[in-house]
Amino acid sequence: MSIQKRRERERADRERLIVTAARDLAEAEGWDAVTTRRLAAEIEYSQPVLYSHFKGKGAIMAAVAVRGCEELTAELRASTAAAGGARARLAAVGRAYTDFGRRRPALYDAMFTHLVDLPFATPEAPAPLQEAFGELLRAVEPVAREGEDLALLTETFWAGLHGLVTLMRSGRLPEETHTRRLALLIARFAPQDGTP
Amino acid sequence: MSIQKRRERERADRERLIVTAARDLAEAEGWDAVTTRRLAAEIEYSQPVLYSHFKGKGAIMAAVAVRGCEELTAELRASTAAAGGARARLAAVGRAYTDFGRRRPALYDAMFTHLVDLPFATPEAPAPLQEAFGELLRAVEPVAREGEDLALLTETFWAGLHGLVTLMRSGRLPEETHTRRLALLIARFAPQDGTP
DNA sequence: AGCGAGAGTCTAGCAGTGCTAGCCATCCTG
DNA sequence: CAGGATGGCTAGCACTGCTAGACTCTCGCT
Numbered sequence: 001m002s003i004q005k006r007r008e009r010e011r012a013d014r015e016r017l018i019v020t021a022a023r024d025l026a027e028a029e030g031w032d033a034v035t036t037r038r039l040a041a042e043i044e045y046s047q048p049v050l051y052s053h054f055k056g057k058g059a060i061m062a063a064v065a066v067r068g069c070e071e072l073t074a075e076l077r078a079s080t081a082a083a084g085g086a087r088a089r090l091a092a093v094g095r096a097y098t099d100f101g102r103r104r105p106a107l108y109d110a111m112f113t114h115l116v117d118l119p120f121a122t123p124e125a126p127a128p129l130q131e132a133f134g135e136l137l138r139a140v141e142p143v144a145r146e147g148e149d150l151a152l153l154t155e156t157f158w159a160g161l162h163g164l165v166t167l168m169r170s171g172r173l174p175e176e177t178h179t180r181r182l183a184l185l186i187a188r189f190a191p192q193d194g195t196p
Numbered sequence: 197m198s199i200q201k202r203r204e205r206e207r208a209d210r211e212r213l214i215v216t217a218a219r220d221l222a223e224a225e226g227w228d229a230v231t232t233r234r235l236a237a238e239i240e241y242s243q244p245v246l247y248s249h250f251k252g253k254g255a256i257m258a259a260v261a262v263r264g265c266e267e268l269t270a271e272l273r274a275s276t277a278a279a280g281g282a283r284a285r286l287a288a289v290g291r292a293y294t295d296f297g298r299r300r301p302a303l304y305d306a307m308f309t310h311l312v313d314l315p316f317a318t319p320e321a322p323a324p325l326q327e328a329f330g331e332l333l334r335a336v337e338p339v340a341r342e343g344e345d346l347a348l349l350t351e352t353f354w355a356g357l358h359g360l361v362t363l364m365r366s367g368r369l370p371e372e373t374h375t376r377r378l379a380l381l382i383a384r385f386a387p388q389d390g391t392p
Numbered sequence: 393a394g395c396g397a398g399a400g401t402c403t404a405g406c407a408g409t410g411c412t413a414g415c416c417a418t419c420c421t422g
Numbered sequence: 423c424a425g426g427a428t429g430g431c432t433a434g435c436a437c438t439g440c441t442a443g444a445c446t447c448t449c450g451c452t
Binding site: 112113115120121148149152153155156158159160161162163164166167170171172173174177180181184185188189191 | 308309316317349351352366367373384387
Binding site: 035047050056 | 437
């Protein structure tokens with residue numbers, strides 16, 4: 001009875017350990033460095049243990065991605081808290097989002113670039129994921145116009161941010177001018193200075 | 197003398213063969229299917245021949261990307277030719293761009309997603325690449341406002357399109373509503389119906 | 393207390409990857 | 423027609439994700 005519980009608890013602990021190790025390793029040296037052997041060594045278990053917890057490397061990345069969403073949500077939420085006015089809030093959330101993408105590239109890739117079999121734009125999407133989107137949505141809502149679908153508008157704004165992050169990160173856009181591009185995006189989504 | 201020329205010509209032919217085979221294979225079965233062995237078999241040479249032409253697989257993908265830019269440029273140019281009015285032109289180029297990304301996913305990834313060591317936002321960028329950007333720039337130019345940097349605005353618009361394509365392609369955004377998201381993006385960059 | 397059963401972990405290996413060293417044949421030059 | 427350089431091939435390295443099968447250690451029951 002209690003032994004069973006302890007076992008499950010230890011198992012859950014180890015699963016968390018795997019996800020944490022994968023995330024740390026990816027952030028330190030990139031996802032290419034996260035091999036199953038390396039990861040196994042990191043957690044001080046043998047390779048097959050990973051497969052008793054996850055279906056494969058992709059599933060581990062998905063787990064990292066879900067946890068990354070929680071961090072992103074927290075940062076987006078914190079950014080809008082201190083911002084007054086519709087435009088300022090949109091700018092704040094945009095800055096927080098792109099900062100996250102630049103500061104945590106490996107985490108960001110797991111969440112939004114790499115192919116991981118996570119349901120996204122459906123009700124079955126993991127809760128942390130929906131919450132992150134919800135934070136964006138709350139910031140976009142005040143600048144939506146008559147007749148515009150709020151969810152679709154948020155998705156479009158999100159795409160803009162995502163494009164900025166990925167193109168910059170892959171060297172297609174210069175880092176130095178990022179702030180000005182972000183300002184242009186904000187200006188197009190929240191035209192004049194909104195209500196204070 | 198002439199023998200030298202024939203040799204160089206044959207070599208160039210084979211190099212084109214490699215790039216074409218890589219592109220076709222990638223478009224047919226995705227980049228994961230493009231292994232050096234498979235590619236070598238496709239061109240009916242042994243593996244090491246690939247490395248006498250290119251530094252590695254990345255360089256082959258880069259070559260495919262450059263050629264892809266030529267195709268993209270052509271499609272963007274064709275799309276704007278038949279469109280009258282600033283907004284219609286922007287919408288046309290946006291549609292052409294995203295259509296390209298959806299119809300040629302492997303080509304698109306080589307160009308804008310995968311890490312290939314190509315200089316991008318510098319004067320040393322390959323000509324086809326600069327031309328493709330130039331086509332976008334021509335479409336954005338009429339909707340730029342006073343004091344806005346045209347190049348930066350084009351980059352921002354590009355990021356929006358790129359985000360739409362990649363998020364949709366990786367299953368983060370539903371395909372069905374793509375047209376409406378694109379319309380929202382266009383509406384934000386070219387607010388009212390422009391001059392006819 | 394001691395034994396059978398089963399859960400859990402490890403070693404070893406498979407099929408595949410990108411890439412390269414070194415041999416061999418082929419063709420051009422003197 | 424011999425000699426040499428060019429160029430392609432075979433074979434192999436170190437690595438990847440993933441898995442089969444043996445092994446050990448713990449638990450529950452008589």
